[in-house]
Amino acid sequence: MPTATFGNHQVEVNDEGFLTDPTQWNKEIADAIAKEVNIPELTPKHWELIDYLRKYYTEKNDMPSIRFLKKNGIIPIKDLYSLFPDGPLKKASKIAGLPKPYSCV
Amino acid sequence: MEEEKIKKVSIICSKGSLEGVYPALILANGARMEGIEASIFFTFFGLDAITKKRMGNIKVSTVGNPGMHIPTVVGSIPGMSAMATAMMKKTIAGIDIPPIDEFIEMIHEAGGKLYGCKASVDMFKLTKDDFCEQVEKILTVGEFYEMSAGAQIIFT
Secondary structure (H helix, E strand, O other): OOEEEEOOEEEEEOOOOOEOOHHHOOHHHHHHHHHHOOOOOOOHHHHHHHHHHHHHHHHHOOOOOHHHHHHOOOOOHHHHHHHOOOOHHHHHHHHOOOOOOOOOO | OOOOOOOEEEEEEOOOOHHHHHHHHHHHHHHHHOOOEEEEEEOHHHHHHHEOOOHHHOOOOOOOOHHHOOOHHHHOOOOHHHHHHHHHHHHHHHOOOOOHHHHHHHHHHOOOEEEEEHHHHHHOOOOHHHEOOOEEEEEOHHHHHHHOOOOEEEEO
């Protein structure tokens, strides 16, 4: 299993750079991954979604779909795409230390 | 050598059946989810998917569709297409795929662009007002190629 170092933290990642163990995640790691995926700074708006995804994953051991996020008033689709451009849910999940979403919609 | 990533897709939706429209919508939305620029060019019967009066009533074809696994004579019984459509819509909803109107809205909000084909619009005597508000513009085929510069073109 490859590892990646973010600041002082060494974590296990898969070959696409997603953390394989969400419990190894912390906020510094999130900041570092965000920079890697071209989001220079995580704003409170970013954190709102990251925290929500982590909570959802902890409870359901699964990732929500973009449609679910919209329908449940978590985040409008437009905001999601402007906060996390170029593959929003994938990027947000990566920053949140969660697995890559596995869904076609 | 590493293969170059796809950056832009132009999807042509030419069919007005449920099984004709969904692949185009899933491809476009899926492209946006991956950070790929996406547009759909609706042509011929594909226009039904963006025509306000018709988009809520897109059906599965039960005739001449070997994938349905029912004989054509059975498929042609009145009500068969409606029944098959209702069943398929239920299955689609069950796997969290939105109905067509909502899907179009999602693609639009995700930054995907929707266009109508001028030749087909003229042929069916439609105007821009007949289409849902998410439709950007009616394009000539020349304009379609122009805005597809650098894109992979996908015909469905």
